[in-house]
Amino acid sequence: MDLEKIFENAECEKALCKIADGDNDALKTIHKLMNRQIYAVAYAVLQDFSLSDDIVQETYVKIIEKAFSYRKGTNARAWVLSIARNLAIDLFRKRKFECNTDILPDEENRFDEGSVVFSMEVKHALDTLENEERQIITLKVYAGLKHKEIAPLLGINEEACKKKYQRALAKLRPLL
Numbered sequence: 001m002d003l004e005k006i007f008e009n010a011e012c013e014k015a016l017c018k019i020a021d022g023d024n025d026a027l028k029t030i031h032k033l034m035n036r037q038i039y040a041v042a043y044a045v046l047q048d049f050s051l052s053d054d055i056v057q058e059t060y061v062k063i064i065e066k067a068f069s070y071r072k073g074t075n076a077r078a079w080v081l082s083i084a085r086n087l088a089i090d091l092f093r094k095r096k097f098e099c100n101t102d103i104l105p106d107e108e109n110r111f112d113e114g115s116v117v118f119s120m121e122v123k124h125a126l127d128t129l130e131n132e133e134r135q136i137i138t139l140k141v142y143a144g145l146k147h148k149e150i151a152p153l154l155g156i157n158e159e160a161c162k163k164k165y166q167r168a169l170a171k172l173r174p175l176l
Helices: 003-020 024-046 049-069 076-099 120-127 131-141 147-154 158-175
Strands: none
Touching: 003 024, 003 049, 003 076, 024 049, 024 076, 024 131, 049 076, 076 147, 120 131, 120 158, 131 147, 131 158, 147 158
């Protein structure tokens, strides 16, 4: 982990401990440091702009509800991102079950200035990838995570994460 990530993780851990003690204002720290990453995780799973925004908000609610269960000394960033990913997966499954079809991104959705910036060309290229490949690319490129951080979020080992990342990049090169 580079110094910036170590600092970010330490600040997130302090904020989680404060939230667990009832100081919900500490959520501002997590928002400031991780909002883009949380959004990227949600978008990697859902491929829908507004649903990803909803997951970001739900993640903050869950952080407040579950901060007491965070184990100090573990990776605070990974803990927060796993909440976002689990919420997104739950929503994806629920919508897939309700619709009995895959969630398709709403073409009418647009990013605003505060959202993660994707060009439509990149979005269409990412749509050609398998779900896990798209998540790895999004988490690496847009959330700025390393393979060793992505692997446990996806339930795979670090080497498999690296190989899938390389394969996904190979698929994207001709498209971009």
